[in-house]
Amino acid sequence: MVKTRIDTMFESLRAKKAKGFIAYITAGDPSLEDTYEYVLRLEDAGVDMVELGIPFSDPLADGRVNQESAGRALDAGTTLDGVLETVSRLRKRTAIPILFYCYVNLLYAPGLARTLTRASRAGVDGMLILDVPHEEGNDIVPLLHKNNINNIVLITPTSPDARIRSIVKHASGFVYGVSRTGVTGVQQSLATDASELVTRARKFTDLPVALGFGIGTPEQAAVAAGQADAVVVGSAIVQRFHDAGRSRTKRKAAQTWVGDMVAAVKGVSYDG
Numbered sequence: 001m002v003k004t005r006i007d008t009m010f011e012s013l014r015a016k017k018a019k020g021f022i023a024y025i026t027a028g029d030p031s032l033e034d035t036y037e038y039v040l041r042l043e044d045a046g047v048d049m050v051e052l053g054i055p056f057s058d059p060l061a062d063g064r065v066n067q068e069s070a071g072r073a074l075d076a077g078t079t080l081d082g083v084l085e086t087v088s089r090l091r092k093r094t095a096i097p098i099l100f101y102c103y104v105n106l107l108y109a110p111g112l113a114r115t116l117t118r119a120s121r122a123g124v125d126g127m128l129i130l131d132v133p134h135e136e137g138n139d140i141v142p143l144l145h146k147n148n149i150n151n152i153v154l155i156t157p158t159s160p161d162a163r164i165r166s167i168v169k170h171a172s173g174f175v176y177g178v179s180r181t182g183v184t185g186v187q188q189s190l191a192t193d194a195s196e197l198v199t200r201a202r203k204f205t206d207l208p209v210a211l212g213f214g215i216g217t218p219e220q221a222a223v224a225a226g227q228a229d230a231v232v233v234g235s236a237i238v239q240r241f242h243d244a245g246r247s248r249t250k251r252k253a254a255q256t257w258v259g260d261m262v263a264a265v266k267g268v269s270y271d272g
Contacts, residue, residue: 001145004125005097006173009048010208010229017270019225021262022210024051024101024234025241026069028078032086038241041255043096046262051128051232054083054102060131065235069242080106080115084122091123099126099152104140112140116147126150126173134167141170152176157197161204168205175201176232179211179224195227218264225268233261 003011013020023042027035039050053059053066055073062070087098100119107115107129119127127149132140134153144151150173155164157178168175179194194211201209211224212232224231240257244250 001148001150001172004148004150004173005095006049006099006125006150009097010174013048013229014208014270019228019265019268019270020048020208020210020230021046021221021265022049022051022099022212022230022232023047023237023258024053024066024212024232025238026053026055026066026073027083027086028055028073028076029069029238029242030072031076032078032082035083036086036089037251039090039096039098040093041251042237042258043094045255045259046266047096047258048230049097049099051099051101051234052083052087053234054080054100054106056103056106059103063235065239069238072242080110084118084124087119087122087124097125098123099128099150100124101128101130104129104132107140113143116143116149120147120149124149126152128152128154128176130154134170137170145172150174154178155197155201157194159197161200164200165204168201168207171205171207174208174210174230175205177201177209177211177228178213179215194224198227218261221261222264222268225265231265233258236261 025038042050055070055078057074059067059070127144141151151171152173153167153171154176155167177197198209208229210230210232211228215221215224215231215233216236221231221233237258240254244254
């Protein structure tokens, strides 16, 4: 593989001694035209990478907010083809790294090799495939590498060290640490074992480690940034934009709130 936008982003952050901010939104909620707008708003807010959730009818890793968001996107007629077309349009405006958060059936249904080639040509930089254990990804990882798409892997607080070691061997771009046991969704506080998870991961990989799941306030984002190389915020952003509806003023307010979250992360000193 040659360097992806994700690789270059983390190299730039490290050179600047800065932490990264990754924003999740569901593609197609409430429409793909709105997704196009939201990505550009997120970039203007200072976000370093956008994670696009590809809507799926059985999103097993997602909590209520993101499940409902996926449902709205599907009701609006969102398809993988439509998301890829939206990414292609975005690439005429922005070079921000784009990561797909998706389920494997969506990739296999049209043909895995063809889908990954199309994703690469559209401008997708990474894939986080939620429902494929790494033992069953032997046919996927080589195709991701062939198409210069980072294979982003998940590790959890309940993963034994031996399993973390095995999982991260297949990763590129960065490792996604789940900051809590369970599904996505804003929590009252960051789990106490999140910091330990980052420390454990760094024993087995030199890749950057991001923390996500459950982070929804500037204070939580700052705590996570003190532990990891990047912070992922999803449900809280999805909810803010959903609550904004069609109001331009409220969408701008949601963008400003994301900017405050980004500022909290960027205010954390880098010790790597």
